[in-house]
Amino acid sequence: MVDVFFKRINYQQLLKEPQVILDLLEKANFKENIKKDDFLGIKVHFGERGNKSFVNPNFLLPLVRYLKNYKTKPFLFDTNTLYYGDRMNAIDHISLAKGHGFDRLGIPIIIGDGLRGNDYVEVEINKKHFNKCYLSLIWKDIDFILCLSHFKGHMLTGFGGAIKNLGMGIASRRGKLAQHCEIYPYIDKSKCKGCGICFNNCPSQCIEKDDDKFRIVSKLCIGCGQCMSLCPFRAIIINWSDSYTLIQERVVEYAFASLKGKRSIHINFCVFITKECDCMNKEEKGYCQDLGLLLSYDPVALDKASLDLLIDREKRDIFKEIHPETPYSEQFTYAEEIGLGTTDYRLIEV
Numbered sequence: 001m002v003d004v005f006f007k008r009i010n011y012q013q014l015l016k017e018p019q020v021i022l023d024l025l026e027k028a029n030f031k032e033n034i035k036k037d038d039f040l041g042i043k044v045h046f047g048e049r050g051n052k053s054f055v056n057p058n059f060l061l062p063l064v065r066y067l068k069n070y071k072t073k074p075f076l077f078d079t080n081t082l083y084y085g086d087r088m089n090a091i092d093h094i095s096l097a098k099g100h101g102f103d104r105l106g107i108p109i110i111i112g113d114g115l116r117g118n119d120y121v122e123v124e125i126n127k128k129h130f131n132k133c134y135l136s137l138i139w140k141d142i143d144f145i146l147c148l149s150h151f152k153g154h155m156l157t158g159f160g161g162a163i164k165n166l167g168m169g170i171a172s173r174r175g176k177l178a179q180h181c182e183i184y185p186y187i188d189k190s191k192c193k194g195c196g197i198c199f200n201n202c203p204s205q206c207i208e209k210d211d212d213k214f215r216i217v218s219k220l221c222i223g224c225g226q227c228m229s230l231c232p233f234r235a236i237i238i239n240w241s242d243s244y245t246l247i248q249e250r251v252v253e254y255a256f257a258s259l260k261g262k263r264s265i266h267i268n269f270c271v272f273i274t275k276e277c278d279c280m281n282k283e284e285k286g287y288c289q290d291l292g293l294l295l296s297y298d299p300v301a302l303d304k305a306s307l308d309l310l311i312d313r314e315k316r317d318i319f320k321e322i323h324p325e326t327p328y329s330e331q332f333t334y335a336e337e338i339g340l341g342t343t344d345y346r347l348i349e350v
Contacts, residue, residue: 002298002342003028004305007350010290011056011271019062020350021267024295027350033263033297034144036071041142042107043169044076045150045279046097049086053274053284055150057101064105072144075108079136079169080117081279082176082222083203090115112136113172120172123257127338129250133257134175145264147299151306152274153287155229156247158328159319160277161306162266162299163335167251170258177222179250184218185228191235198227198236229276248330255299256340268294268306275322287322288314300341304332309347 005024014020025031034040047054067074076097081087086096090111097109113119113136120134147162154160168176187198192213199207199214206220207227216227216236228236270291274284291309296302307328311317319328332343 001344001346002296002301003348004294004296004298004301004345005348005350006292006294006305006309008292009271010292011286014059014271014293015056018059021059021063021293022066023350024267024293025063025066025265027348028265028295028297030265031070033265034067034070034072038072038143039141040067040072040074040144040146041138042074042076043145043147043165044078044102045165045169046076046078046087046093046102046109047100048279049096049099051279051284053150053152053272053286054100055148055269057105059269060105060148064107067146074146075110076102076105077110077112077136077138077142079113079171079176080111080173081203082173082180083226083279085203087279089117110138112138112170117173120174123260125253125257125260127253127256129246130178130253130257133254134172134178135170135254135257136172136175139170139258142262145259145262147264147266149266149268150272151268151270151291152277153319153322154277154326155226155323156244156326157251157331158248158323158326159303159307161268161303163255163303163331163340164251166258166266166299167253167255171254175254179247179254180222184221185216185236186218187213187215188235188237189213191233193233193235195232197230197232201230202227226279244326245330248328249334252331252335252338252340255335256338259299259340264299265295265297266299266302268302270294270306270310273310288318296345298341298345300332300335300343301345304343305345305347 086092119137149165
């Protein structure tokens with residue numbers, strides 16, 4: 001059994017009292033696990049243009065001061081995306097991060113897989129889907145990973161938390177492609193109304209006109225699922241019975257690779273909980289009331305506790321309602337099987 005530490009707080013309270021993150025770290029004896037001169041990578045998601053649901057950098061000001069006081073060398077990092085946009089190359093990605101206020105933290109912002117997302121290191125894991133994983137090159141020099149995740153829904157994995165942030169977020173572009181391949185949607189012509197919403201919003205430009213309707217060119221598709229979430233007629237479909245287990249297990253294996261040989265701790269920000277990922281280039285609304293902050297050294301226990309608390313508070317499973325085709329429990333089953341973590345946890349309220 002592992003410990004998961006929990007602080008009840010809402011978004012506005014956290015803006016006023018961001019130092020509560022330090023209370024969680026103290027309870028977890030965090031300072032006993034870091035060392036002077038550690039290259040301490042803070043894994044965050046800088047958000048997409050038009051999106052405001054990412055972890056607010058104002059939450060992190062006391063945290064950064066704390067890390068500096070203990071003489072670590074903290075920096076923020078993320079990796080480039082598969083899809084077209086401001087996070088597809090490091091120059092625009094860093095500019096976006098600064099535009100969203102992360103530069104005010106006064107520590108370096110690093111895009112870990114290079115200018116174009118092509119810099120990677122091979123990490124051997126010898127699991128069911130991958131013998132080797134292709135992680136961002138910076139990973140090899142990180143001493144300690146502090147994984148900060150916005151807890152929310154996700155089209156392909158049901159929800160996004162620590163496992164998703166580690167698995168997809170530390171992978172290089174080659175690693176992201178390896179996780180997404182074979183997950184291709186198609187357009188049901190009987191439902192398509194030819195409105196063009198999917199065509200105008202496709203991040204990989206894989207949708208083309210087919211008479212008065214549209215079709216997806218599968219060889220160009222990156223499997224992001226954005227078209228499915230935008231289609232007002234539910235005309236875009238994935239054969240989930242063949243694919244949902246596959247992509248979740250692949251993400252879990254990449255999360256396993258990301259923590260191989262690393263010291264780490266993980267925090268889920270269960271505030272401003274949205275239906276979809278922060279990669280969506282649109283402003284989303286909070287879908288339910290805020291829960292607070294959860295912290296653990298075990299990412300599996302952390303995600304499980306976050307879900308359990310939300311289900312208990314809402315008296316329903318909101319992520320299953322939002323994404324009924326995506327049974328996220330596959331993540332936990334496989335994560336325990338390969339030794340990423342455990343779902344057996346003790347919740348400690350701070």
